[in-house]
Amino acid sequence: MNPNRTLITLGLVLASSTALAHPGHEQASFFSGLGHPLGGFDHLLAMLAVGLYAARQSGRQRWALPTAFVLAMLAGAGLGALGIMLPAVEAGIATSVLVLGLLIAFAARLPVAAALPLVATFALFHGHAHHAEMGEGTLATYAAGFALATAALHGAGYLVGRWVPQTLWAQRLQRAAGAFIAGAGAVFLGA
Template identity: 40%
Template sequence: MKTKLTTLIALLATPSLALAHPGHEHHSFSSGLVHPVTGIDHLIMLLAFGLLIGCVAVGNRHKAQLVVAGLASLIVGLFAGQLFGFSMIVEPAIIASLFVVSLGLWHAFSPSTTRINMALAASISMLFFHGYAHGVEATGSISVFAIGMLISATALMVVGSVAGQLLRSKWISVGVASASILLVLAS
């Protein structure tokens, strides 16, 4: 219980990391394309989600379905952010997402398909907040930005998936969690 309270306080005290990198100024195709690569929080999440796919998905069709589900969550978040506006939970949720996907990677090797499916569902759900942050900042139409963002996000997930297939180790989760901790400490 004490650990959960400490984690919650740390997340709530976390600065606005999602706004601390380039790509928020304009919602053009090129900024959408570059943003997932220059935003360390997005980069970690998308690569880690790809790693998770590579560790759990058996066939290419299953991998493609998981990538599409992740992209759908990003897009729904993007348009929800534009529709509903600012929310205090988005920034802490983005940071939490990095640890959720890390925990998902740890459980990817569980013999329980329920546990694996929960890890995938939780990670896909957390991608929503990465999209939401951009929707809040959007001015005018964001569809061109969304296309660029989807291309980069897809590429990062595929790279992560290939790496996940090659590495296939629950210890990848420790690397993702470590990178996430460094990101929080660096801000």
């Protein structure tokens, strides 16, 4: 197959997933909340990336990053529930995919003072989007579902990141995964 055709097809698939990522939820429930992070490629990649990135950190930062993400995501949903709008939510989500992918691709280790606010800021956008897609129902059960799904995706990324051996080949593979995630973020941004 022609490489250009493959790249164009991949780009179109990734771009279309953003438009189709968030089906309307007529009745918000625990299960619709559980499915929301799994149904959007942008959310899925960002949440796996948080786990992958956290796995390569040291000490308490390994758990602080995913925890901060989940808590800030719930705060973002709370802001939405209060009617407080965030600017450029979809662009914020796409930027989270791009930046987290770049952090993994370059094996960057930010200090906790920089990493926590960065991850928390990204999570606010994800939480706000989750609330915007909620539909009718109670926020508590819906939020419990998307918080659990997010924690599971963080855990999956973390386990993969910790499972991969510290060989040169494995590091290259992880960096390639980060580059793929960053590339998807660039496509989501329309770059």
